[in-house]
Amino acid sequence: MIGPTPNCYHRLKPHTFAPSNISWGVEDHTAMVRMKDVGEENCHIEMRAASGLANPYLAAAGVLAAGLLGLNEKGELPTPSKGPSEDDPKHQKLAGSLEDALIALKKDKAMQEMLGADFVKLFVTVKEAELARFRSHVTDWERDEYLELY
Secondary structure, eight states, X not given: OOOOSGGGGGSOSTTTTSOOBSOEEEXXXXXXXXXXXXXXXXXXXXXXXXOTTSOHHHHHXXXXXXXXXXXXXXXXXXXXXXXXXXXXXXXXXXXXXXXXXXXXXXXXXXXXXXXXXXXXXXXHHXXXXXXXXXXXXXXXXXXXXXXTTO
């Protein structure tokens, strides 16, 4: 829900100041979750993986659901990386494509229960239909790259 289109995944790679893995850090511009101004009155937390194309209500629902699942599991917060989070191999990579994200969502029964099975089924169905249309489209790049060659 934080990356609802195929293009959202082009930015989630190392060395772009967009997060590429599941991580958190203090003043870390590469972390998925960044704590800023720790110890100050204006301390705040940024969730940096969501795309500007995401529906803010769905993105908030997904982030809150993930947070609640983490609290329910009573897991311990891992220590932040010493350097940029994107360079720390201990962090799990974010989904590399909308297709990968949808596959993960379909496998995640706890998240489906938290968001509602009917909602998840509808969301996945709509996004898979969008992906099918996306894959059937011939891009300008493909025409420019191959039309004259073949």
